Amino acid sequence: MKDKLRAALLNLDVDYADIRFDDERKTQITLSGKDVEQMATFSPRGGHVRAYVNGGKAIASFSRIEDAGDVAEQTAKAARIAAAHCTEPIKLADAPVIQEDFPVVSGNDPREISLAEKHGLLAHYSEIALSVPDVLMTQFMYSDSFSHRTFVNTEGTAVGYDHLISHILGVIVGRRGDAVRRAYFAVGGSGDYGRLLDREEFLRQSLDELDELLGARPVKAGIFPVVLDPYGAGVFIHEAFGHTSEADHSLQYPLIREALALGNEIASPILNVFDDPTIPHRGGSYPIDDEGVVARRTPLITDGRVSGRLHSRETAAALNEPITGNCRASDAGFSPLIRMSNTIIEPGPHSLDEMIASIDDGFYVAGGAGGQGGVDFTFGARWARRIRNGKLAEMVSDANLSGNLFTTLTGISMVGDSQLMFEYFDCGKGSFDGVQMITRICAGAPHIKIDAVTVGGVS
């Protein structure tokens, strides 16, 4: 494959070009209740070319490897059109030439497990959920994906690398009277099939939450102090700060660039955040990104001050900062974008009991029901619990939180002393041609206390 891709780039009249070809194999089983909604295998293939000429940039996606040469030629031509109308020439930061392969290693490879066994495991979890009174509907999805990617550029880099991930995601809908509520079950997030096994206790925790949630009243709207559980804190740091740290936002929005200037104090000194794709066996772990840059840890907030941001080669050049290896594409149909990997808040000094005790009137919020990010962020809670006079009280439903990144970061007054990481996380990032969804991403955090957050609700 490398030879075919090199041949496609040969003799191109460009300043720089690269080409990536993806060969993927996926399995997906979806149970809706006891019924198999989807039992399928996928074999998507395709390629992507990027060409840069005189500061102009063009890209193209294609399906057949036989077309690679023609597509590369056309893309080089399109880059010249771009150059003619480009008032701010695009440059690429230097990156080492890499000629290496990065095969995936898994001790318990999901590709070696039969469809029958995968189906049986999913049916087992589904049956546990369906056996609970008030559970109206369940949807459990198993998926695994093995992707072999080959990347070649005109600078001499030629690499092959693999991604392997498997997970189970369950959505459980319960109904009691007029109340319809949902609980979630998400496990896996690596190439280790073993992580999906023996998770009955984790599932029962979700079912217990659903039981209580079905009797909960809707949340009261207002501005409150909150303690976010590790999943809520993970969603917050991903949605609000993580997306803003992706340097394409800094390039596009000068105010973000100024606010996130290296060294700026943007949070309490107890807050430390980093992004690290080299942590082994997590959803956001990978050896090399989709523009041939080797993965590395990037500190983002150190002792409350901005200490880095996430880059592509383009943004690193534009902002004169080091490359970070965060440019990734969901599949062959898309050009790589700057994406987080494993984005993590480091543990701090406070116990959960201290955090709860510090609040007279507020909420404990369990996150993980989706969110949307940027300077103004919002995310949904799986459930929340009232805090009154320093003690946890009744559960409430339908809590959505929103706020401004910068005021919220300065409002983080306590950071918990133990950390959890998501097992399943997905994230969509808008691009000029649609949303790129990826599941090869993760967030982790301890509990955090925020002094004032807007809680949306109808009462």
Added chain:
Amino acid sequence: MDLIQQAKSSVDQAELFTIHRKSAHIRFSSGSLDLVAHRNNSACALRVLKNGKLGASYGESASQEGLLDDAMAAAAFGQATNFGFATDLPTPTSPGYNGRTAALSAEDLVEVCSDVKSRIAQAAPDAPINMVCQAESGQRVLETSEGVAAEEAYSRTELSVEVPFPSQGTMIGAAARIISNNPIEVTDEWIDSLLEMRSWGEQVSAPSSGRLPAILTPYTSRLLTLSLAACLSGSAVCKGVSALADSVGEQVLSSQLTIREDAMYSGHPHARSFDDEGVACQPRTLIERGVLRGFLTDLSSAADLGQPSTGNALRRTMFSEKIEDVPTASWLGAIIDPGDVSWRELIAGIDEGILVTRMSGLHSSNLLQGQFSVQASGFHIRRGKAVGYLEKTMMAGNIFEDFCNIGAISQEREYTAQEAMGVAGLAPYILLNSVQVTVG
């Protein structure tokens, strides 16, 4: 041998859906052309029924090795179905195809955007303009072992323009979009309206927390249509999780609202004559003066309901538009009837309220029950005028309460796109008399 012929000897029934896409995109960031992109790819989905059980496989083309074997292997563990694949389909009419649109090149799109840029620059010379313009065309091909062999072409163009507010105090500026079957035409009125909206964003203005009137633009009407898509989906109805499961014939929304499903609506940029299972699209009224008249079904949910499919199968999920998404029932053309006032009159009639131009977080809401809690972007209205842009504003409620109390609907309508968190169709501005707003 073609795949369907080959499948006939091995399985009970087979269905092959193939899509070929060709597109050109260009992007201007802060006034500079920073990307020219082309896409030319194909994908196919094979579904088989073997011994009454359903299996599927996916690839980039029907000639890819192993597709049939993979689908049969999946069917061994698949669900016993109570439906068969499509058997009959009138000759497709390609209502969404325009040859001039399909012929547009990247150079043509650059010309459109350069023109828009210069026209905006005349009124706002220092405005950094962000634009994305695209032209897409392709073919959707569906064959079944039961006799359907259909192909139809489509094409559409789209231009999105954003002009950040003068203060650049927010990630969001004034934005407008044109979606069309035809090559893009940008009128002076459209440019003037965009620049007027930009002038409203010179400062932040915070409304009071509490219940306020809210105007939804055609773009943010997805608050209604996306929630309805979840509630009207035949599978949600069968499973009893839809808030509308038992509401046919009942008043569920304001009597001012009539919403039709019409995938063949003239001019609809996503127009089509058959769905993603090869069933003919059927125009019909689903909400008639607020009264629920029916649901949206695909082959599977229709069989569960004991009805023929309404031809609303779509291979997509909320954030994905991939061929491997299981066909589920959705709007293919949500056409909301217009009202009789202009959208400017809607604003002029409000003492204090909000104009919602964008929302975030809708996917975190409990859409099946009509509940929503979103961060609203847009403008604060005081004494009939937009006086500043919104920050830290949340809007929450339930569509089956808040859309029962509609003040008015505009006569102007705009096409909406089938996209992440979006429903294809045609929508007006909608004035909700009272929505819970919380300002941080």
